[in-house]
Amino acid sequence: MRTEKAIAGIFNGVVNAYNMVSSVESLPYAVFQVSENPVSSKDGVYRYDCSVVINIVAGNFDECKDISDRVMKNLLSLREDDLSVTNLTGFGETDGDIYMRKIECLIIEFV
Structure with missing residues (x-):
């Protein structure tokens, strides 16, 4: 889908990103997941609601804050004819020597 490709593009020049991680040897990095849900009418699927x-x-x-701010800015710039970003939130955690920020949003992809 176009959404996953667009999401991968928001990390360019900011941080290394993976859609699945088993072992990463260096910080910083980002991991992303996209879940697509089709929305239909009697005429068929007209959009996908993509939870990111x-x-x-x-x-x-x-x-961590600098990277997440830049990623959020890039997410907000995904204003295309067929993509719309909504419900953007971000929050952080720390666990000893590791800092993590979680960003969630909904991207509506029109067919």
């Missing part, structure tokens, strides 16, 4: 979850992991708070 992004986790940004870094070694210090400032770096």
Whole structure:
């Protein structure tokens, strides 16, 4: 789908991103997941509601916040004819030496 390709593009020049991670050796990085739900009418599917979850992991708070701010800005710039970003939220956590920010949004992809 176009949404997953667009999501992968928001990380370019900001941070290495993966849609699945088993072992990452260096910080910072981002992991993203896109879940697509078709929305239909009697004429068929007319859009997909794509739930997006992004986790940004870094070694210090400032770096994590800077990366997440840039990613959120890039998400908001995804204003195309067939994509619309809504319900954008972000919050952070820390676990010792690791800082993580989670970004969630809904991207509506029109067919």
